Amino acid sequence: MNEILGATNWLGIQWHPMKVVGWLGNLLFFSRFLIQWIASERAKRVVVPIAFWYCSLLGSLLLLAYALYKRDSVFIFAYVFTWIPYGRNLYFAYRDRTKSHPKRAPHPELPPDS
Incomplete structure (x- = not known):
């Protein structure tokens, strides 16, 4: 099976594509x-930048994919719902950004957007 997945042994660790997915998630x-x-x-104050939510979302989804591959119910449950608040916070950030930066009025010398 390891030959099919392209597994290699490096530093005494069996590496295969899904292990790389798991480590990228980590x-x-x-x-x-x-x-x-x-x-x-x-x-000099508490700040949660948008990159925090992207790393949270992508990292948890990659870890969920690895957990599903391993079929580990504890690991799966740890990540199966985490995407919800991360995605929701990204939605709020996007919504707030579009509200605070409305589309500019067209330049008087340029034709309007079609």
């Missing part, structure tokens, strides 16, 4: 903490 999920920490340090 790296994205971890990076969100660094992103939030750096943004807060720069602002």
Whole structure:
């Protein structure tokens, strides 16, 4: 089975494409903490940048894919619902951005958008 998935042994670890997916999920999920920490340090107050929510969403989805591959019910349950608040926060951020930056009025010398 490992030959079919393209598994290789490196540093005593069996690597295959789904393990790479799992590690990418871990790296994205971890990076969100660094992103939030750096943004807060720069602002000298608590800040949750949009990149935090993207890393949360993508990282949790990759970890869910890996958990489904492993068929580990504990791991699956840990990530099966996390995309909901992450996606919702991205929706709110997008909605708020479009409200605070309405489309500009067309330039008087340019033809209107079609």
